[in-house]
Amino acid sequence: EAGVAQSPRYKIIEKRQSVAFWCNPISGHATLYWYQQILGQGPKLLIQFQNNGVVDDSQLPKDRFSAERLKGVDSTLKIQPAKLEDSAVYLCASSFRFAANQETQYFGPGTRLLVL
């Protein structure tokens, strides 16, 4: 079974530039998550999708971050414009369905973003 795929693996940009990350979840997984993991901290949930609908985006800085999950499969996370404090690893995860007893999350390798 293929795991969660993410690209790119690394990205270096200058502040005020734009960047986009892509995630392909495990086939059949209805729930998709984007996390931000700053060095030395645990992952922080940015947004959670159930199929192509947003379940939780309360911690997403909506003035600069946006995410979509067209057709309930792949997802993209965009930052525009980037700030220095956005430097982090962006993790994508998926789970089979939106129910706590199935809520084991499978993580992708992450995208490491450095904003200069």
Place this chain on the structure above:
Amino acid sequence: AQTVTQSQPEMSVQEAETVTLSCTYDTSENNYYLFWYKQPPSRQMILVIRQEAYKQQNATENRFSVNFQKAAKSFSLKISDSQLGDTAMYFCAFINSGTYKYIFGTGTRLKVLA
């Protein structure tokens, strides 16, 4: 607010020895789930073990076991017969059955020494 606290930023253990990582959480909910995730230096996070709050029996997965104390809101991970491949960041995580939102602790960096 629901929080997860891991009070040990770093730990080390000799190969073949046993180590316990601590985790406490705060919630007013009664139905929830607790997890330990491992994040090796390659950074892909994987599930180590999970515990349903309604189960009194502690979860066990091979060399990994938990000590779940619901009244104390404590959820520690014990790794027996530590192996070099256990070197990683370990995150404790919590999800309640109402919000389905994961809350992670800040992690414990474990180093297994040869």
